[in-house]
Amino acid sequence: MDKHNSSELLNSDYSVSKNASSDSLDSDSKSSSLNSKHGQDSAHGLGDIQLLDGEKVMSVSRDVTYLCPYNGPSHGVLKVTNYQLHFRPTDATSLQTTLSVSLGVVSRIEKVGGASSKGENSYGIEVFCKDMRNLRFAHRQENHSRRGIFEKLQQLAFPLSHRLPLFAFSYSESFPEDGWNVYEPFVELRRMGVNNDMWRITRINDKYEICDSYPAVWAVPAAANDDLLRSVAAYRSRGRIPVLAWIHPSSQATITRCSQPLVGVSGKRSREDERYIQLIMDANAQAHKLFIMDARPSANAIANKAKGGGYESEDAYQNAELVFLDIHNIHVMRESLRKLKELCFPQIDQTRWFSGIEASCWLKHIKCILAGAVRIVDKVENHKTSVLVHCSDGWDRTAQLTALAMLMLDPYYRTLRGFQVLIEKEWLSFGHKFQLRIGHGDERHSDADRSPVFVQWVDCVWQLQQQFPTAFEFTERLLITIVDHLYSCRFGTFLFNTERERVKEEVKAKTVSLWSYINSRQNLYLNPLYWGPSSFSTNSPPSPYSRPQMVLVPVASLRIIKLWKALYCRWNPTMRQQDPIYQRTRELVALRAQLEAAAAAAAGDHAARQHRLGLTPPRVASPHHV
Amino acid sequence: MNEKVVPNFTSYINVLPMNNGDKNGSLPELKPKLLNGEQVVGVAESVVLLAPLSERERGRFGSLFVTNYKLTFVPIDASSNDEYGQRNQLVGAFDVPLTGVGALWQTDGGLTRRRRLVPRSDVPAKLKGLQVVCKNMKVLSFNFTNSPIGNGRQVAIALLHHAFPKRHDLLFAFEYREPYYPTLPSDLNMFQRPGDWKRELERCECPHWRITCINGTSDAFMLTAGETLIVPSSVLDYNLIESARHFRSGRVPVWVWGRAEGAALLRSGELLPTEQSATAESVLLEQVRRSHPKLKPPHVLYLCGNSFSSISNAGTLPSLSTLNSAYKKLADLCTPTTLSGFWIQDSQYYSILESSRWLRYVANCLAFADDAASHLANNQTVVVQEGDGVDYSAVVSCLTQLLLDVHFRTIAGFQSLIQKEWIALGHPFCDRFGLPRPGNTKEESEREPTAQIAPVFLLFLDCTWQLQRQFPAAFQFTETYLTTLWDCAHNHLFDTFLFNCPRDRELAVSKNFVQRPLWDWGEQFSEQDIALFYNPLFARRPPATPVQRLYTKTKR
Structure with a gap:
């Protein structure tokens, strides 16, 4: 194995790391998607392959040309490991074409040209990626020179199709903190004050028998007994009954989530379901109404009746008001992102850039989702009314909406840790089908179940960050890192479809959590402009001029919604922010920590002096949460 | 959606807590905050200021005043929430300085139906509503249904008369009586005196250039620029006077910025189609070349295409009237007056934005600046040539300097840059903003062909904003x-x-006009609000790297 290829000396002048196409973030984030070999980076030359714990080089192909759409063809060595595809140009001056792509992002691999194809670089392979880029390699037109690497790539990029394990099960790096402990359902429910008079925690699904795509622990109305839960499950698609997502700390208005009711063409009703919904409404004393937000366009909801699904009729559900949020299904979203990719990669046509964005409809869909979440927030916050959210199965659009609404309502989820809890809870534990939607290690690239639902939600979060630059403890860098590892298969976090499958496959024991990695390098993700609840409890009197916003209500208008160029256009060097802000951000985060420590020390001194003088500290001087 | 029926205004009465059916009877008397020298010229009482884009006809009660300085609405229920964020001590949240008024519309009291009002328009006595679209894209809609009859008309006529004055000295700067004590920072260069230019030459360490004051004498040839010009050391004033005849507005190439290594940035007007103009140009460019220590010939950027070849390709900048119509499309997109209109535009926002072409012109300016900056970075002198040498050349020249010189990215530096490129070198602000020309009488203003209105300065600010994004x-x-x-x-x-050129300003000053530079931000803002001007991410780096290249691909 040619691990640590440090014999290959490199031009030390190489400093164009920001052009390295391996990663869009600055140089040290090369390690973000690749190598966090503890402090060994200096032993390597730039552009060298750096192997992770558990990573092995499986195939090497010399004499390959990478056809970079921006820097032109470059000749070099292509290596395939069980984790990544790595290309290193032979010519030290063209190191910006160094590639390091985790195999998890590979969506399909095609042979281009045949042995008799004419023209330079016409024979080779093309790798289509899930992260908005394609990679073209040209091989020599003799001796089937591409065959070996092509077959190896097929096998390693799609291990599940070849009965091989995903890389996450080989990867063994250890981190100071175990990210699997970030989310504890009981802790999170207790944070929201459950159990309380109105809501109770149930372990009825401990064996995943009521609903195999729900977690083991739920919160349900205290007045609902287990029999009722069982009958409701029978009437809800895939047993996904309405359960608590979030509860308002003061008004007790709730957000609950579920799947569609099994109404069918005959208009079936369920007394138990109706009673259960009434219990959810009764659990909130402030309102005599409940809003049911059906994420779908009404036409789709009606069409679902033919498949046995449907929606709640207002006749059957007294005091409930049904609203359709008009968000399209996973197939529409997939097609929209495909159009966007065509627009962003490889070259951008300036003359039809904006009309192209409009035609892709991607931003329109983002707007719809944001607008839906804003409606939920409005009902919960301003009208103190509980909201029940569902779509068809309640694991795609529903997760987008509840998680987004919770992010707007609760500043906790806007902290670095809270955000991890939010993803663990609303997306992972409630069974967003990551395996099916992303297709980890699966070669069926045109599978109709694939869809960028989660990425779309991350985009919505980014839109919130843009509109409220001081409201989030983390920067867009965290979001990009999450998207990178959504595909990478290096961590166990986004593997499998449901909690049940993850328990069965012992994911927590056998893989590393993405949060272990992220929390070991938190300072990379912190937002120096963050102004959260912890930083306003100091002694300044509250005024509209100087208090962080608790509830974020973004403007869901295309005038404000932007294309996230740092994500979608990041492979194009001309589209990157030229002045990488990350360095400055870290300086400011450090400075801020310094100042906060100094302030805390000064406050401590002050208190000590007061104490010596026998004075009680003034009530206003609340402790610093630094 | 707005109902098809005539809106029912009884709802306003509910807005007013103490109103008991009697119109304006129980209203407290509201007074506007007046500045020293400011006078009320029109009043309407019991006016409703409609909430922006409110189809439900929500609004606030108050009185509307027109003064010789501003349009001001005084709500009866003023609250501290009215001024969130930035607080201006001179212009309140519901105030518009008269020169900020862009267009007036007569409405039916709601937001939907409207008719444009222009000076000398016929204003009905029972004017129901008035919509004011400001030059900064703010839209204010007033309803007069509850006002005493004639009040609305009085305000509208006062506005039509005072917001579009016919004489320059009717502007409020001539009336304002508040004494002014300048407290400008010392690092702000106003570029008013020869010494100011000398400071800049020394700052840039450019010894091969000299200051000439010929333009301040009776031999002046560049009437729209200040008295001080910087030209190649080797060129004689006599040659300048001669050559000036061949350039539009006498705009021979003048130095605006330079590097210690020798390369300089110059601005000039286009050549006139005279017989010897090409010769005159090459003679001057030869002098420019000699001012370079390496004797490198300069690179000329023709911003609007070359006046001789008259090739206009996609990359060049349009005529000012084309720019202005692009801006109008953009402004339409940014000033929706009804909620339904807002959402209709919203669904096609990007294609409307694209078809306005505004951002294309922004990108073209940035591309020119990028080109100029790369030549200068390679130590080659650049001459920027355009029309009268006062519009796009100022934009591109400023952007180039922003790309190359860290000093101009500070607040004081940016203000100095504006003083240099826009004020001292005479960008015709009166003409471009649609103000009357200084010195013109009412009759002259009416007789002269209207000068080209164009948001060139806004184009520059937009380009700067794009650089901030990048x-x-x-x-x-x-x-x-x-x-x-x-x-x-x-x-x-x-x-x-407020002026077209330094000459006009000096003339006014000689008649006891008090100059009040905008850069004294303390005149309008508290320290807390001035703090909003400072970018927390700004890193003052040592000016080691003179060149920061940028590549502009997308817009926004």
């Missing part, structure tokens, strides 16, 4: 600074953007 830590000033600057460009209390 280099978030490179600028000391924020987006708020730029928007405030644009707002204040339409505040006729300050003299900075």
